[in-house]
Amino acid sequence: MSKKPRHLIKSIYTADPRAHVYNGKLYIFPSHDIDAGVPEDDTGAHFNMRDYHVYSMNDAEGEVVDHGVAIDVDDVPWASRQMWSNDVGEKDGKYYMYFPAKDKDDVFRIGVAVSDKPEGPYKAQPEPMTNGISIDPSVFVDDDGTQYVYFGGIWGGQLQRWKTGEYEENDDLRAPEEPALCAKVAKLSDDMLEFGEEPHDVVILDDYGKPLLTQDENRRFFEAAWMHKYKGKYYFSYSTGNTHLLCYAVGDNPYGPFKYKGVIMTPVVGWTTHHSIVEHKGKWYLFHHDSKVSGGKTWLRSMKVVELTYREDGTIETIDGNADE
Ligand code: FUB
Helix, strand or coil, rough: CCCCCCCCCCCCEEEEEEEEEEEEEEEEEEEECCCCCCCCCCCCCCCCCCCEEEEEEECCCCCEEEEEEEEEEHHCCCECCCCCCCCCEEEECCEEEEEEEEEEEEEEEEEEEEEEECCCCCCCCCCCCCCCCCCEEEECCCCCEEEEECCCCCCCCCCHHHHCCCCCCCCCCCCCCCCCCCCCEEEEECCCCCEEEEEEEEEEEECCCCEEEEECCCCCCCEEEEEEEECCHHHHEECHHHHHHHHEEECCCCCEEEEEEEECCCCCCCCCCEEEEEEECCEEEEEEECCCCCCCCCCCCCCEEEEEEECCCEEEECECCCCCC
16 A cells, blocks of 8 residues: 555545454444534534444455444434544454443533444443543553543543533633643443443653643644554554644553654644554554545545554654645
């Protein structure tokens, strides 16, 4: 594969692709963007998605199979709107989709839905997960089989409303010179339906061992948390949101702290940037999205893939978000 990103699907709009290898194949779990006619605002109300499709590929260069709708917002008893970025984990042959949506009080919560197959259909649990707050859940399985979910997103993702541990309708972030709000991580329970522990903060440190500050908008966490392991190190990657970068930080265990290392991808066309990183058949891939196909409409994105290159020292070569195959 050339090292320029290529679009995977143009028949419908797909975003936030989370990729995993199940049964030897690449499965992709994206959001399904639609033109719902909701005016654009700072909370992201125009991202008014209502269902998820699942995709699979035998390899990253190959054909993309659309398995159709895996679950719709009407199938989720507690949800009202905005089915944002989801992800799917596996245990003992069952598949668990973690997804955010606004509940009937317009608060983002994270729920679980279960299937016998990666492509679904998925059946939702009646209530969101306890402590399942904010957006963008992603699943990471460590070599010992322990499963973790990373999650959270500021601004429209409402993480700032949980600053005190309780929900408050207050969108103030921490002060500019204070440590930035962090993504969260928690082990999953044995039945995969709840967290098996209180969520921890995912702290990102600068070169001097100090947590990144709220004002450090080119490096601090905004949304799209993802974890992968490369040569025994834990790579936490994420979007910086309003500065439109995909960045990464490296640590020695799944909880961190993680030391900031650099930019994986420069800004793409569109406001959001989002991704996953996965190894398949001996190569590493970055799945991501941009808004080129829709002519720049931020809420109508299209998923893409590009091969990722690690340098000898374990750092990642920065990819030009604007280049195309
Ligand atoms: O797709 C809706 C939201 O946009 C996601 O949850 C964010 O990460 C951003 O990509």
